[in-house]
Amino acid sequence: METTPVDSMMRKYMDQQGFFQPPHAWVGDVIPWQEDGTFHLFYLYESRRNPSAGMPWHRVVTDNLVDFRETGVALASGGPDAADFNVYxxxxxxxxxxxxHAFYTGQNPRRLGADGRPLQLVLHATSRDGMATWKRHSEHTFGATPGYETADWRDPFVFRDEEAGLWRMLVTARHSSGPARRRGVIAQCVSRDLRHWAAAEPFWDPRRYLAHECPEVFEWNGWWYLVWSEFSESFSTRYRMSRSLHGPWVAPDNDTLDGRAYYAAKSAARDGRRFFFGWISTRDGRTDDGPWQWAGTLAVLEAEQAPDGTLRFHPPQEVSTTFDAPIAALSPATTLEAPGGYADLVLPERVPSSFKVDALLDITAGTTECGVLLRASMDGDEAYVLRLEPRRGRLVFDRWPRRHTGDEQWQISGDVPFAVELERPVALPPGEHRLEVIVDGELCVATVDGAVSLSTRLYDRTTGHVGAFVGEGKVSVRSLTVTTRRASGEAQPRLPGALAATV
Incomplete structure (x- = not known):
């Protein structure tokens, strides 16, 4: 029986595990809600159609963070003339x-604010049937309060403040005056009944960023966390910490969840665990040199709380353990030593499109760099590279060859040190460090010591081998294993106590 492109796309959709992307569309900002053991993940459904038919919310549900079930449209576009033509x-x-209660952003490019830009409004809808259907309440719509730009009034995050006996709403906003790049503020409104809202003092006003998108706040074991995404400097999701809901908010040494490609992450908790749901951006043209695009594939990171309150990020164990079929392993352990040069090893087995690498590296003091090679040529000369740089205290993503700018030998982007937007700070003192990498087709999520994550896309190199390397130093490769997923169709583990979602 002949397989059509649509059949292939649907098969790809059905075979997804641990990540989610709808057929013929992309996942934008995720609005997570956990109830009775099930995660209800509302998301902005990006079709990239031109002209646009309006942005709706769709919903996908999961109880194990591995299998996702799309339930379809949750909040449809209000129509071409509505305030919520785009449901943001x-x-x-x-x-x-x-x-x-759903609080959401409404935007219509035909409706302009006082500043001449598309007006942004907060809208309200309710559901009395378990979020299956929603009733809009247009009479509750409101825009920016005085002192804020009318075109930046979005991403309402509502939560209950039991101590004060009221509901608080955080809103992405911008002051109407001041340096244009530093007007970003998390505005605040308060309510007793979820219907009538009054302006309150700004929740957080650092005068540092262009905007604080997708804000949220939550309490965890005596610490409060403020999370938002910014596109002023590095397109990152960041967080701050405080012992009080009212601050002061302190920046940890590493205040980002991931790198440039992972954006707009918001969280939901279950059984004392907290999970962040964001999207890994696509690149235009589906090439490694293409510009990053808005929206992509839903990906989950779990946060763990360190004794000092700082957060560590890594893929959930439920996702990692789906890669349990061995492909290759280094045996015995090997030491790579290159005091003034470079040395590598490449495993002979060719890896499939989806695989996991688990490397335990014992780094000798003074080593400049070491790491793993992905989809490498057998001689190790061409590969995607995840490079640990102890002297600079960072993990970077690189590739070789880089972009060619001409036919001459020297006409290559050799002056680019690595993919500069894909850099993560990480402490790398001498000793053992674990680098774990999940590759799932185009997607790549790397984690150092179960604490620092870096996500990206891999387009140009689709096959190859796995290896390890060292540059100007010495590293003992204690273990290097490559696994792939179990056979399709086998049952996936559920989170303890999870209830089956009904669709």
């Missing part, structure tokens, strides 16, 4: 009567 980011809460 927001949040979900449930009141004392069990009614679910």
């Amino acid at each position: 980011t927001g949040s979900i809460v449930v009141d004392a009567e069990g009614i679910h």
